[in-house]
Amino acid sequence: MKKLFSMAAVAIAAMSMIGTVSAATLTKAPDMGNYWAPLGNGSATKIYANSFVAPITGNVTELGLWLNQGPSDLTFQIYDSFAGDASFGPDSTAALVSSAVIPGQMFSSLTYVSATPAIGTTLTAGHTYWFAASAVGQATGTHYNVGGHTQNSGGIVDNGTFWYSNAADGVYFDGTRYTPEMAFQVTMAAVPEPASIALLLAGVAVVVGTAARRSTKK
Numbered sequence: 001m002k003k004l005f006s007m008a009a010v011a012i013a014a015m016s017m018i019g020t021v022s023a024a025t026l027t028k029a030p031d032m033g034n035y036w037a038p039l040g041n042g043s044a045t046k047i048y049a050n051s052f053v054a055p056i057t058g059n060v061t062e063l064g065l066w067l068n069q070g071p072s073d074l075t076f077q078i079y080d081s082f083a084g085d086a087s088f089g090p091d092s093t094a095a096l097v098s099s100a101v102i103p104g105q106m107f108s109s110l111t112y113v114s115a116t117p118a119i120g121t122t123l124t125a126g127h128t129y130w131f132a133a134s135a136v137g138q139a140t141g142t143h144y145n146v147g148g149h150t151q152n153s154g155g156i157v158d159n160g161t162f163w164y165s166n167a168a169d170g171v172y173f174d175g176t177r178y179t180p181e182m183a184f185q186v187t188m189a190a191v192p193e194p195a196s197i198a199l200l201l202a203g204v205a206v207v208v209g210t211a212a213r214r215s216t217k218k
Contacts, residue, residue, distance in 0.1 A: 008073030021171045023189045024055045028112055028149040030158060030183035035178045036162070038103075040072030041138035047165040048146055049079065049132040049173070050182040053158040058188035065133055065184040066147035066192025071104025073138040076115050078186070081128040086161050090130035092171050094187040096121045101138070110147050114185070122191060128158075130183045135143040136170035147183035 029049070039048050063076040078097035082088035099115035123129060131145065151160060161181050164175040 009038055009181055015177055022080065023061065023187055024043075025185065025187040026052055026156065026185050027054075027162070027185045028154065028181055029185075030147025031150055031153065032148035032180055034068045034110055034145035035180060036164075036182055037069075037145040038143030039133060039135065039140055039164075040070070040074075040143030041073060041135035042141045043135075044166050045143075045164050046136050046171045046175075047092070047132055047134045048129045048168065048182050049090045049092075049163045049165075050184060051081065051090070051128055051130050051158070051160045052186065053185075053209035054125050054127050054129060054188065055126040056188055056190045058190040059122055059124065060117050060120050060186060062114050062116060062185070062187040063097070063099055063131065063183065063188050064112055065131070066107075067113050068107050068110045068145040068147075070106050070142065070144050072141040073104050074102045074141055075099055075134045075136075075138075076102065076117075077132045077134055078120075078123070079130040079132055081130060084128050086128050086159060087177075088175050089130065089163055089176060090175070092132070092165070095132075096123070097114045098131070104141055107144075107155075110145075112185075124190060130163075131182070131186055134184075135168055136168070148180040149177045150184040151181050 003012045076099040079090040079093040097117045097120040100118045102115050160181045162178045163173045165173045214218050
């Protein structure tokens, strides 16, 4: 019986270890200075959004981008993409990940600002999503300049596109497919695929069943 419990414990521990996979970070660092402006609750432009392809299946643990000047309150979000295709633009009605409001700050030079998502859902590897910096619904203030990233550079080739919204509610995107991209970063903690989970559970069942039969024979 002790052997049964021991083998089951080992199997369960193995499943737990396999399910804990290293995080993946997609970084589009600024390489063109303070390129995109203005973004803020006191400017015409309310949302900047840039497409990216999720590198793994996982949960977003950090969102960030590079800002200069300010201040303006912002929220970092991830939108789904219509039909999973960047050419159709961001679906601003489907905010899958969202941070709490990031209080406005003044930056004398381009500075990386990050936030931990307050709400979120699991992203799917290979699917096209949109990183967004939104000032929709925030109090009136001034604007930021946002770092730019040369399209398809830095070893990341996903034909990313930059869109923006001047609409007060941020639903309608009136600027589309501009280059360069917006500089931003998304970090994800990997989770096992459903098929992998099923396979692991099946393996645990086999180990426990085998141990039980051996224990009964003795």
